[in-house]
Amino acid sequence: SPAQLIIARALLGVAGATLAPSTLSLIRNMFPNEVQRRTAIAVWMASFSTGTALGPVTGGLLLEHFWWGSVFLVNVPAMALLVALGAWLLPEFRSANSERLDLTSTVLSLAAVLPIVFGIKQIASQGLSANAIVPIGVGVVIGYVFLQRQRRLSHPFVDLSLFASPGFRAALLANVGGAFFIAGIHVFAAQYLQLVHGLPPMRAALWSMPSALVFVLSSALMPLLVRRFNERSLMTAGLAVAALGFALLLGIRADGPLPLLVAGLMVFSIGYTPVASLTTDHIVSSAPPERAGGAAALSETAFELGASLGIALLGSLGAAIFRARMMAAMPPSLDATSAQTASATLGGAVEVAAGNPAIADALLIPANTAFTHGLLAAAAIGLTCLLAMALYVNRALR
Numbered sequence: 001s002p003a004q005l006i007i008a009r010a011l012l013g014v015a016g017a018t019l020a021p022s023t024l025s026l027i028r029n030m031f032p033n034e035v036q037r038r039t040a041i042a043v044w045m046a047s048f049s050t051g052t053a054l055g056p057v058t059g060g061l062l063l064e065h066f067w068w069g070s071v072f073l074v075n076v077p078a079m080a081l082l083v084a085l086g087a088w089l090l091p092e093f094r095s096a097n098s099e100r101l102d103l104t105s106t107v108l109s110l111a112a113v114l115p116i117v118f119g120i121k122q123i124a125s126q127g128l129s130a131n132a133i134v135p136i137g138v139g140v141v142i143g144y145v146f147l148q149r150q151r152r153l154s155h156p157f158v159d160l161s162l163f164a165s166p167g168f169r170a171a172l173l174a175n176v177g178g179a180f181f182i183a184g185i186h187v188f189a190a191q192y193l194q195l196v197h198g199l200p201p202m203r204a205a206l207w208s209m210p211s212a213l214v215f216v217l218s219s220a221l222m223p224l225l226v227r228r229f230n231e232r233s234l235m236t237a238g239l240a241v242a243a244l245g246f247a248l249l250l251g252i253r254a255d256g257p258l259p260l261l262v263a264g265l266m267v268f269s270i271g272y273t274p275v276a277s278l279t280t281d282h283i284v285s286s287a288p289p290e291r292a293g294g295a296a297a298l299s300e301t302a303f304e305l306g307a308s309l310g311i312a313l314l315g316s317l318g319a320a321i322f323r324a325r326m327m328a329a330m331p332p333s334l335d336a337t338s339a340q341t342a343s344a345t346l347g348g349a350v351e352v353a354a355g356n357p358a359i360a361d362a363l364l365i366p367a368n369t370a371f372t373h374g375l376l377a378a379a380a381i382g383l384t385c386l387l388a389m390a391l392y393v394n395r396a397l398r
Contacts, residue, residue: 008072017300024296028284029093035227038281042222045277049219053212060205105149105157112143113305117312123320158298162286170396171282172302174235177389178242178272178279179306181382184314185249185268188375189261195346196254196368207258211265218273225274231282232397234274239390241271246386249379254368264379314381318374322346325370331359346371 027044031037062070119136122129150156162168186208193204225234245268251260283299326343334342334356342352342363349367353360 017297017304020300021297024280024284024299026091026093028296030091034285035223037285038226038277039223041281041284042219042226042277045222045273045280046216046219049212049215049273053209053216056205056208056212057202060200060202063201102153102155102157105146105153108142108146108149109157112139112146113308115139115142117308120312120316123316159295162283162295162298165286166396167282168286170393171235171279171286172298174239174275174389174393175279175283175299175302176306176309177385178239178275179303180310180313181242181246181386182268182272182310183307184310184378185246185265185375185382187311187315188318188371188378189265191346191371192252192261192375193258195350196371197258207262208265210262211269214266215269215273218270219277222274222277226278231278232394235278235397236390236394238271238274238278239386239393242268242275243271243383243386243390245269245271246379246382250376250383252372252375252379254365254372314378317377317381318371319345321374321377322367322370325373326367329366329370331362333359334363342367 023044024041027037027040031040058074059071062074115135116139119132119134119139122132122135147160150158150160163172189208190204193199193207194201199207245264245266248260248264248267252264280299283302284295286295322345323343326349330339330343334352338352338356341348343349346367349363353363353367356363
């Protein structure tokens with residue numbers, strides 16, 4: 001059921017949240033030399049992006065032949081291997097002054113973020129109403145309480161003193177912004193491939209693979225790039241190239257060729273690679289070794305928060321555009337319930353069209369066009385924001 005899926009994904013999120021900061025903290029302590037550390041983080045990013053490249057293809061292959069739950073079970077052997085070998089191979093670094101986990105701050109952080117995301121989704125589905133404004137207001141108030149608590153604690157859940165550095169703020173913004181747009185645009189890309197162009201999961205995964213492979217190759221080249229160019233130049237140029245990738249996406253049409261989508265995502269991946277690697281290094285190395293775990297957790301939290309907000313905000317924007325255009329183009333012969341389903345999401349429109357073959361084309365053509373307009377709006381916002389981020393990072397790292 002949806003509830004079971006959400007709970008399972010939440011548990012995976014908790015598990016994943018322990019892995020990435022821990023590995024980055026280990027890298028920070030194992031490689032005090034800057035060049036070695038950046039090389040290690042580049043290898044770490046390449047490993048991460050290799051998994052990202054293999055995941056959709058593996059998932060598509062499994063879905064073609066097996067039960068949908070197989071996409072979860074296939075990960076169990078890898079996790080079993082980690083449990084078996086991790087304690088033996090991984091070194092341990094522990095601060096002598098480490099404090100207990102602040103559960104109150106943990107609860108406050110969740111209580112701040114979740115109502116805001118919920119409110120944003122309510123705006124997308126129901127428009128501006130009390131059901132949306134009240135949760136957002138509650139989230140903002142709790143977020144303020146959370147920040148005030150961090151200022152009072154001797155060992156804060158989030159070390160706000162790190163934000164005093166302009167370079168740290170720029171790196172964190174680039175981290176959040178990059179995650180925001182890469183997650184948001186891939187939500188559109190997956191639906192564009194499978195629903196607008198009607199590709200099965202395996203073929204859709206293959207079309208999405210080039211951008212992931214480019215990310216892997218670009219990550220492998222990072223050690224060479226950091227030896228020849230400084231951090232400021234690489235991050236500024238990377239954000240500008242990522243913006244160029246979004247500019248290419250502005251040429252997409254509902255019945256257009258797929259290579260344009262692939263090219264745009266590939267260019268974005270080329271540009272975002274140095275940004276992801278260098279912002280991670282900058283954030284982790286900004287903290288003293290005993291606080292490396294906290295800084296690494298902040299880096300990963302920023303990335304995950306950016307990705308979550310990208311899916312919520314850009315997805316909500318696309319949903320609002322889709323609903324507005326579909327309400328004006330709905331075939332008059334549809335009953336009210338079917339019309340509501342078809343105007344809610346592209347998946348709903350495809351489902352209603354499958355049950356009404358006589359009006360399938362009259363429904364799907366405007367639905368595909370409406371969805372593509374949402375994708376174009378997201379690309380236009382991404383282009384503008386990435387260029388603004390490039391200018392800000394260039395100035396902050398001067």
